[in-house]
Amino acid sequence: MTGSRREQLLSIGLPVATAVVLAALWQAAxxxxxxxxxxxxxxxxxxxxxNANLPTLLEAAxxxxxxxxxAFALAVVAGFIVAAAxxxxxxxxxxxxxxxxxxxxxxxxxxxxxxxxxLGIEAEARITFAALLSFFPxxxxxxxxxxxxxxxxxxxxxSLRASAWQSFWSVRVPFxxxxxxxxxxxxxxMAVTGVVIAEFISAKQGLGxxxxxxxxxxxxxxxxxxxxxxxxxxLGLYGAVAALERLAARxxxx
Amino acid sequence: xxAPSLTTAPAGPFTVRLRLPWRRLRPVLLPLLFIAGCLAAWxxxxxxxxxxxxxxxxxxxxxxxxxxxxxLLLPHLAATARETVxxxxxxxxxxxxxxxxxxxxxRVQQALLPHLVLFxxxxxxxxxxxxxxxFGVGPESRLxxxxxxxxxxxxxxxxxxxxxxxxxxxxxxxxxxASPWQTFFAVRLPFAIPSIFAGLKMxxxxxxxxDIVGEFVSGQEGLGYVVMFAAAGADAALTxxxxxxxxxxxLTVYGVVxxxEMAAERWYGAPFVSEGFxxxxxx
Numbered sequence: 001m002t003g004s005r006r007e008q009l010l011s012i013g014l015p016v017a018t019a020v021v022l023a024a025l026w027q028a029a030x031x032x033x034x035x036x037x038x039x040x041x042x043x044x045x046x047x048x049x050x051n052a053n054l055p056t057l058l059e060a061a062x063x064x065x066x067x068x069x070x071a072f073a074l075a076v077v078a079g080f081i082v083a084a085a086x087x088x089x090x091x092x093x094x095x096x097x098x099x100x101x102x103x104x105x106x107x108x109x110x111x112x113x114x115x116x117x118x119l120g121i122e123a124e125a126r127i128t129f130a131a132l133l134s135f136f137p138x139x140x141x142x143x144x145x146x147x148x149x150x151x152x153x154x155x156x157x158x159s160l161r162a163s164a165w166q167s168f169w170s171v172r173v174p175f176x177x178x179x180x181x182x183x184x185x186x187x188x189x190m191a192v193t194g195v196v197i198a199e200f201i202s203a204k205q206g207l208g209x210x211x212x213x214x215x216x217x218x219x220x221x222x223x224x225x226x227x228x229x230x231x232x233x234x235l236g237l238y239g240a241v242a243a244l245e246r247l248a249a250r251x252x253x254x
Numbered sequence: 255x256x257a258p259s260l261t262t263a264p265a266g267p268f269t270v271r272l273r274l275p276w277r278r279l280r281p282v283l284l285p286l287l288f289i290a291g292c293l294a295a296w297x298x299x300x301x302x303x304x305x306x307x308x309x310x311x312x313x314x315x316x317x318x319x320x321x322x323x324x325x326l327l328l329p330h331l332a333a334t335a336r337e338t339v340x341x342x343x344x345x346x347x348x349x350x351x352x353x354x355x356x357x358x359x360x361r362v363q364q365a366l367l368p369h370l371v372l373f374x375x376x377x378x379x380x381x382x383x384x385x386x387x388x389f390g391v392g393p394e395s396r397l398x399x400x401x402x403x404x405x406x407x408x409x410x411x412x413x414x415x416x417x418x419x420x421x422x423x424x425x426x427x428x429x430x431x432a433s434p435w436q437t438f439f440a441v442r443l444p445f446a447i448p449s450i451f452a453g454l455k456m457x458x459x460x461x462x463x464x465d466i467v468g469e470f471v472s473g474q475e476g477l478g479y480v481v482m483f484a485a486a487g488a489d490a491a492l493t494x495x496x497x498x499x500x501x502x503x504x505l506t507v508y509g510v511v512x513x514x515e516m517a518a519e520r521w522y523g524a525p526f527v528s529e530g531f532x533x534x535x536x537x
Contacts, residue, residue: 014365039388091284098285099292105508106501109463110478112470113485114493118310192377197467200382201482208380212471215383223384231376238375 041221050225057210057229064195064206065233067123071130072191072237076184078131079138087146087172088164097143104136112197121202130194134187138180145179146172174252181245188241192234207233311491316498319491327480331499334465334476337393338507341400342461346454349405353412353450357442363413370410378403379463382471396468396476403464404457411453415446444522451515458511462504477503 023043029035030042037045050057086093112129119125149172157167173180199208207230214222293313300312311319320327356363356370382399389395419442427437469478477500484492 010361011364014361015368018365018369094281095284095288098281099289102505105459106504107459107462107466110466110481110497110500113482114490114497117485117488117490117493189375189377193379196377196380197470200467200471211380212383215387218387220384220387223387227380227384230380234377235372235375 038218038220041224045221046224046228049221050228053222053225057207057226060205060207060210060226061229061233064192064199064208064230065237067127067206068130068191068195068233068237070123071127071194072134072188074127074131075134075187075191076138079135079183079187080142080180083139083142083146084168086143088168093143093147100136100139104140108133108136109197112201115198116202121204125202126195126198126206129198130191133194134190137186137190138183141179141183141186142176145176148179149175177248177252181241181248184241185238185245188237189234192230192237196230311494315491316494319495320498323492323495327477327496327499330475330477330480330496331503333393334462334469334478334500335503335507337397337468337476338400338462338465338503341397341465342404342458342507344397345401345404345457345461346408348401349408349453349457350412350450353409353453354416354438356409356413357416358438363417367410367413370406370413373406374410378406379467382464382467385468386472391472391474393475395472396465399468400461400464404461407456407460408450408453411456412446412450415449415453416442418449419445447515447518447522451511451518454515455508455511458507459504462500462507466500 026040027042027044030037030040041049082096086096111132115125115129115132119128153171153175154167157171162170195206196208196211199206200212203209207226210226211223211230214220214226296310297312297314300310300315303310356366381402385395385399385402389398423441423445424437427441432440465476466478466481469476470482473479473482477496480496481493481500484490484496
């Protein structure tokens, strides 16, 4: 009993201790040597910048967060619908699936400038681009989840004369939920990444823009502060999906 | 001791292929027809709207530009390929070594694995400008950024794969008094091959993404730079030509990793079936 308690403490304490030691080493390295702040600001300098610029950074985070959320929502809905459609028709699946896999492998990131040319430099271009990036993980993992339903459960459905609609919602979807949420978790990171890349290319606001413009004038501490806010945003979205996953799992298990 | 034994492949498919050619060809023909149809529709739409060629150039225009500007594009292709492959190779070495170290020492794993996972979740792409501050606008910064992006997926997949050896295989090793070194190479590593290669595949796509974003931000050379430059000049045909080369590059480097995976599996006498996929067989 005491052994498992010790393990539990270690599994939390060790990573935290590592982070603290690394931050301390970083601080010591910066204050003891003459590394210029442009190259590597001390953690304390970053925290100071974060405090000083918090209102503007939060405003930028709101813009980025809104766009990432919109892109994520679009991607999840579209990904689920296409996955459901492709799982219900073998013809459709065989036709589009290889193309989707190929699209998953090619660097879609390179399409970002094209979206700006076609859709302009407003939010729509960034949302559409980020939605495209985060669409594929949801689609692929949901489709694999829907097609891997336990065959015994499907046989039971048939013997109970369940309609295709009924067996889809009450058997296939619950079985596919873990896959669906796995895809959603990856998608949530891709949505934030997509918006940031698009902001690098075209934006007058948002965290990606804040990072790029601060780095252009070598305000490295501000760059780090903006990255910290962005990481918090990304973790927040990921955490929300993970929390939703737990809720859904509990709900479906009854 | 040898690698875990395997079942032989069934001889069934041959008879099926002879009897039902359409069923066998369908999975190949349908997607090809679909892609050909998409390209044809694209060509027709572009032909019907000649004024829209600034944003959506026809496939025929793209091929024309590709033919004409190939000598111009090839150095950029080479730069992108070089930085991506070098970044990936370094990330693979560093990631697999660190992943193996984490799998070997439990305390180190407890201390570092949460950080690896955390880094996989946060949008690392935002660090691209920092790499330019640190390493300049040259190829080194893009190479290192590609390495940085690819590293985390490879390291955590290696750790996960090496830590997930089947306990009965390890017990067998212990009862045969295999040394830790023997256990690692004869059992842990072969069992981890699928997971390690899953990490390598993801790392390869991440390395290419990292290099492209680095090219966007530093704007010196490479296909990412050409895409951005051409898109800014509303030269859609050149944009699509560069994108086509990028897709070809992406599929090629990914294909090389897949080939390496097949070679590794053959070397170890695979295909290894991991626990999670056993259900699939009885379908």
